[in-house]
Amino acid sequence: MKIKVWSCWFLALSISTALTAGKAAGDDGAIEKVVCALFELEAAVDGQGVDVSLDTDLPVNTSVMLSVSRDYSQADSTEMYSQSYFSQKTLAGSLRRQKSIPIDDEKWKAALHEKQEQLSRLGEGFDVVKISDLVEVSVVVHINQSDPRFGKGNSNLVGCGAEDGALRTIRGEAVLSMPFKGRVSSLPYINLNPRNLDVGKTYIVDKRTPLLPAHTPQDPLLALGKLPYQPPDGNFTVIKTQMVKNSLWYWVSAFSPQSGDMGRAWINSVALLGQKLQKRN
Secondary structure (H helix, E strand, C coil), X not given: CEEEEECCCCCHHHHHHHHHHCCCCCCCCCCCCEECCCEEEEEEEECCEEEEEEEECCCCCCEEEXXXXXXXXXXXXXXXXXXXXXXXXXXXXXHHCCEEEECCHHHHXXXXXXXXXXXXXXXXXXXXXXXXXXXXXXXXXXXXXXXXXXXXXXCCEECCCCCCCCCCCCEEEEEEXXXXXXXXXXXXXXXXXXCCCCCCCEEECCCCEECECCCCCCCHHHHHHCCCEECCCCEEEEEEEEEECCEEEEEEEEEECCCEEEEEEEEEHHHHCCCCCEECC
């Protein structure tokens, strides 16, 4: 299947006006314009990948971003989110020759799982419930070009819809049918939200974690200098939780693999952000 997408819809009169405005600098003081009359992205499925090319009359050294991605949806959300297969800054001239991009669903799934894990460490983990059967290809003209003819922020770029958006740029898109080969059920992620740990459960930390005798010490600086730290691979059991000035604290029973029982202390949920927490069975 081959799809062509035109990103230029404008009247010949508009082109004529732009060309008139595009006189070389020095001709009656007019500022030279970079005029786009053609920006056609062509994309086609080829076995386990996609073939992409760009037909354009922009200068060959025009900087563009080529991207290939697939959308997915999260539990408890109606929005669709994008995960990339491929993203590369290149030149418009290089895309005049067909470029083949592999579509590796296993690598895509691994990258999505890494995103799930990173966000989970920040308390924003999510489960994937649906994966689109469509792959999206896009080519976007960068807002900042090394070629001075484009001007600052592409102020001298006209045509192909460059003047239509908030940013002065040109975009071509194509959508291809490529059903995802993995299973949606293989992409859930256990979200150990540091701001939502369960009372009575035991968790293992992977970084030094401060243990406080009180969540509001009379002398914070003095307390900070005397703080014991739970070592990496240490664990704690949540006894109770308490909100203090919009900050969640855990009253825990702490344990160190090296020194054993560390007694009871407070752990601020902020100290757990960014950690790869594990729940002990």
